[in-house]
Amino acid sequence: xxxxxxxxxxxxxxxxxxxxxxxxxxxxxxxxxxxxxxxxxxxxxxxxxxxxxxxxxxxxxxxxxxxxxxxxxxxxxxxxxxxxxxxxxxxxxxxxxxxxxxxxxxxxxxxxxxxxxxxxxxxxxxxxxxxxxxxxxxxxxxxxxxxxxxxxxxxxxxxxxxxxxxxxxxxxxxxxxxxxxxxxxxxxxxxxxxxxxxxxxxxxxxxxxxxxxxxxxxxxxxxxxxxxxxxxxxxxxxxxxxxxxxxxxxxxxxxxxxxxx
DNA sequence: TAGAATGTTACAGG
DNA sequence: CCCTGTAACATTCT
Numbered sequence: 026x027x028x029x030x031x032x033x034x035x036x037x038x039x040x041x042x043x044x045x046x047x048x049x050x051x052x053x054x055x056x057x058x059x060x061x062x063x064x065x066x067x068x069x070x071x072x073x074x075x076x077x078x079x080x081x082x083x084x085x086x087x088x089x090x091x092x093x094x095x096x097x098x099x100x101x102x103x104x105x106x107x108x109x110x111x112x113x114x115x116x117x118x119x120x121x122x123x124x125x126x127x128x129x130x131x132x133x134x135x136x137x138x139x140x141x142x143x144x145x146x147x148x149x150x151x152x153x154x155x156x157x158x159x160x161x162x163x164x165x166x167x168x169x170x171x172x173x174x175x176x177x178x179x180x181x182x183x184x185x186x187x188x189x190x191x192x193x194x195x196x197x198x199x200x201x202x203x204x205x206x207x208x209x210x211x212x213x214x215x216x217x218x219x220x221x222x223x224x225x226x227x228x229x230x231x232x233x234x235x236x237x238x239x240x241x242x243x244x245x246x247x248x249x250x251x252x253x254x255x256x257x258x259x260x261x262x263x264x265x266x267x268x269x270x271x272x273x274x275x276x277x278x279x280x281x282x283x284x285x286x
Numbered sequence: 287t288a289g290a291a292t293g294t295t296a297c298a299g300g
Numbered sequence: 301c302c303c304t305g306t307a308a309c310a311t312t313c314t
Contacts, residue, residue: 027292027293028292031292057310083292083293098293098294099292099293100292100293100294101291101292101293101294102291102292102293102311102312115312116311116312133311134291134310134311134312134313135291135293135309135310135311135312136309136310136311137293137294137309137310137311169303169304170303170304171303171304171305175304175305178293180293180294187292187293188291188292188293189292190292191292250292253292272305272306273305273306273307274291274292274293275290275291
């Protein structure tokens with residue numbers, strides 16, 4: 026369930042709720058994908074105070090006053106349930122609790138979401154970062170020869186775009202997801218760049234009032250996406266939404282998106 | 287019942 | 301060694 030707009034909302038909420046509080050416990054409940062031991066998590070953050078929450082690509086980074094960082098990656102189907110909650114988390118990955126009550130559980134029925142101790146921050150522009158410039162993006166798009174949808178989702182090129190918003194972005198920019206990256210003309214690369222910024226900003230704003238109690242459900246079911254949304258048959262301007270595949274992921278698009286190849 | 291779920295990584299082939 | 305495409309991962313829900 027995690028892309029940039031969702032992570033922005035979750036991150037600012039976690040910060041609002043727990044900034045300045047000390048960690049009472051962290052309990053790793055599903056260790057398959059986790060690199061560090063329970064002991065290492067305990068030593069790093071138990072007793073330390075939460076200073077800030079920042080998003081880095083598709084990860085959320087919790088920084089503590091002792092300099093330690095807890096990274097959270099929700100992968101495909103992970104979710105955060107703020108505690109206490111009426112909902113029982115069926116497949117918990119880990120639980121983080123603060124000293125005077127509250128905290129959250131990260132759950133994922135696919136078992137892929139994971140906590141990361143002191144994660145690396147790759148030298149790749151985040152889509153909301155200052156170093157994500159039109160110049161950089163134009164160069165990156167021209168350098169390679171793959172489907173444009175795969176390119177904008179490649180976290181080694183830019184960090185933060187995932188399958189759902191990639192469809193929204195390409196629809197706004199009026200570019201077919203199968204367009205070959207190095208065949209896209211300069212003015213359309215600019216449209217694409219602008220669409221990445223605009224779609225991300227608009228969706229973040231749209232989601233900012235979602236209730237904390239609905240984080241583990243409603244965020245992904247909100248009707249704010251216009252094409253990557255199984256509930257919709259047509260775009261707001263009445264064009265039929267088509268379904269296909271780019272690489273191995275499901276793609277929603279329309280006929281009017283131009284194919285450059 | 288096969289396929290989908292907002293993702294990443296390993297590996298084969300060129 | 302670089303680039304690209306494909307499949308695996310893992311598990312429940314529809």
